[in-house]
Amino acid sequence: MGALLYVVRRRRRAREKARLASGEASAANKASRSQAATQRATASAAKTAASVYGSSSGQRASVLRQSSSFNLGKSNVDIGGVLGMDIGGTLAKLVYFEKKEPPGGMVRTCSRDPLVTMKRNLSLGDLNTREQKEALMQFYTFMDTQEQFGKAGVRDEHLAYYSHELGGQLHFFRFETRLMDQAIELISSSTIHNSIKALGCTGGGAYKFEDFFQKRMGIRMLQMDEMASLVRGLQFCIANIPGECYAFEPEPVKGTGANGKGEEEPMASEQDTFRNMRMRHMSELREKVDYSHKVHRSRTELLQSYPALVVSIGSGVSILKVDGPAKFERVSGSSIGGGTYWGLCRLLTGATDYDDSLDLADQGESDRVDMLVGDIYGHGYNKFQLSSNTLASSFGKLVTKEDPREGVTNEDVSKALIVMVTMNIGQVAYLNAKLYDTRRIYFVGNFLRHNNISAQRLAYAIAYWSGGEMEALFFEHEGYLGALGAFLSSGYEDPDGSSDEES
Numbered sequence: 001m002g003a004l005l006y007v008v009r010r011r012r013r014a015r016e017k018a019r020l021a022s023g024e025a026s027a028a029n030k031a032s033r034s035q036a037a038t039q040r041a042t043a044s045a046a047k048t049a050a051s052v053y054g055s056s057s058g059q060r061a062s063v064l065r066q067s068s069s070f071n072l073g074k075s076n077v078d079i080g081g082v083l084g085m086d087i088g089g090t091l092a093k094l095v096y097f098e099k100k101e102p103p104g105g106m107v108r109t110c111s112r113d114p115l116v117t118m119k120r121n122l123s124l125g126d127l128n129t130r131e132q133k134e135a136l137m138q139f140y141t142f143m144d145t146q147e148q149f150g151k152a153g154v155r156d157e158h159l160a161y162y163s164h165e166l167g168g169q170l171h172f173f174r175f176e177t178r179l180m181d182q183a184i185e186l187i188s189s190s191t192i193h194n195s196i197k198a199l200g201c202t203g204g205g206a207y208k209f210e211d212f213f214q215k216r217m218g219i220r221m222l223q224m225d226e227m228a229s230l231v232r233g234l235q236f237c238i239a240n241i242p243g244e245c246y247a248f249e250p251e252p253v254k255g256t257g258a259n260g261k262g263e264e265e266p267m268a269s270e271q272d273t274f275r276n277m278r279m280r281h282m283s284e285l286r287e288k289v290d291y292s293h294k295v296h297r298s299r300t301e302l303l304q305s306y307p308a309l310v311v312s313i314g315s316g317v318s319i320l321k322v323d324g325p326a327k328f329e330r331v332s333g334s335s336i337g338g339g340t341y342w343g344l345c346r347l348l349t350g351a352t353d354y355d356d357s358l359d360l361a362d363q364g365e366s367d368r369v370d371m372l373v374g375d376i377y378g379h380g381y382n383k384f385q386l387s388s389n390t391l392a393s394s395f396g397k398l399v400t401k402e403d404p405r406e407g408v409t410n411e412d413v414s415k416a417l418i419v420m421v422t423m424n425i426g427q428v429a430y431l432n433a434k435l436y437d438t439r440r441i442y443f444v445g446n447f448l449r450h451n452n453i454s455a456q457r458l459a460y461a462i463a464y465w466s467g468g469e470m471e472a473l474f475f476e477h478e479g480y481l482g483a484l485g486a487f488l489s490s491g492y493e494d495p496d497g498s499s500d501e502e503s
């Protein structure tokens with residue numbers, strides 16, 4: 001009860017701060033928007049949608065017209081509590097909540113997570129007036145039309161999840177950060193922003209676009225620390241979403257040797273150092289052991305499993321050691337991440353669509369690009385257990401050819417890029433897991449979206465390098481953890497409250 005009162009007081013303080021900070025100027029500004037401006041904006045919204053996303057669907061235009069006809073003006077309504085945003089270097093992610101009856105009518109409201117209970121009771125419990133319901137309806141109608149916007153803005157319908165703990169459905173939407181101008185243009189030419197005063201937002205964009213949001217839409221960013229949001233979202237997913245967390249294992253093969261290929265493991269010589277063992281395990285990777293069997297992990301076990309390492313693969317890579325709920329430290333990072341893959345892929349192959357580039361990589365042969373130990377030695381470097389087909393140098397084979405492009409397809413280049421970036425991240429992750437003595441490594445971030453090549457290689461590499469002591473784990477909502485964390489924290493916590501959580 002004491003904690004609840006404390007939170008209510010903090011929330012009141014935050015509201016007061018919000019009111020003062022956003023200033024009467026912006027409120028007056030919006031209140032003066034006339035009906036004529038609203039109609040102009042409606043037409044412009046449909047036009048912008050068509051021009052930005054290359055579609056001119058009559059249906060969409062009509063829904064936008066209809067949704068804007070609510071004409072709330074700038075009211076006292078604030079539905080910002082149903083939103084959470086994460087604006088990263090490459091992708092902007094939005095999570096939004098839709099209060100509704102559970103599928104099948106089975107009501108289960110209790111949550112063991114006090115943060116979820118607070119979110120439900122405080123920030124989501126307030127949305128019952130007629131104006132609020134209308135504003136929400138208008139917002140949902142607007143978002144429903146976004147599925148038709150082509151590949152630039154995508155609703156990940158398959159990830160929508162009914163949360164009994166929160167009493168509604170969570171929806172997931174993303175677009176490329178480089179299109180932020182157009183996205184804001186689109187929103188500000190509708191009327192939905194009139195009923196959003198403040199928005200829980202994380203990622204670098206919460207700072208970079210702060211002024212832009214305030215000036216163009218009168219929306220104040222409640223800035224949440226990106227690592228704290230990530231950890232909060234991750235823990236929410238493990239605790240609340242059944243089947244969220246999974247690993248990859250080799251397909252069980254009957255009657256084979258220890259390595260699943262019908263062969264016995266080569267014995268390590270006495271003077272094998274740790275490094276030699278690691279290199280030997282790396283060479284095994286070349287044998288393409290198939291870690292393609294997806295298995296779910298028990299959430300009860302995972303919730304008790306600390307410390308754990310979290311490797312967030314976005315544009316760059318952040319590595320966190322998590323010691324308990326909301327207790328974490330950022331221990332390392334790497335600039336070779338998802339941005340490196342996609343940036344180089346665009347440059348070298350001319351790819352324009354991210355998902356297509358991954359599908360192409362699936363068809364590629366990286367050995368046509370990569371230099372192997374056998375290319376250097378003519379055979380394996382047996383003294384150090386480096387088999388002839390161990391990767392010696394990513395892209396190194398291109399050095400030896402008169403024309404580096406000859407006989408090399410875009411598929412090969414994409415594959416070699418993915419392998420290079422993935423193995424580098426895997427090594428940094430493994431070494432940090434060793435350093436901090438963590439058995440479980442959670443790999444998250446949008447680099448892993450639609451990307452089983454990387455996930456399966458990471459699963460295999462971590463198992464192999466650690467001799468089966470460590471496990472790589474993955475999430476269905478891998479790219480939305482930060483946005484989920486921002487959503488969960490917003491509305492009842494001081495905007496800068498995230499610093500409370502860091503150890």
Ligand SMILES: Nc1ncnc2c1ncn2[C@@H]1O[C@H](COP(=O)(O)OP(=O)(O)OP(=O)(O)O)[C@@H](O)[C@H]1O
Pocket residue numbers: 087088089090091092176203204313314315316317337338339340341342354355444445446447448449479
């Ligand atoms: N549709 C897509 N377009 C571009 N990149 C994509 C797409 N889908 C997945 N990715 C990959 O996801 C990465 C971005 O991941 P994520 O959204 O987790 O990071 P971010 O928040 O943008 O970056 P950071 O946290 O470093 O600021 C990209 O660099 C790319 O490798």
Ligand SMILES: CC(C)(CO)[C@@H](O)C(=O)NCCC(=O)O
Pocket residue numbers: 088089204226314315316317318332333334335
């Ligand atoms: C800068 C961030 C934290 C932004 O999300 C991320 O891209 C990152 O962790 N980059 C790697 C920075 C480093 O080398 O530690």
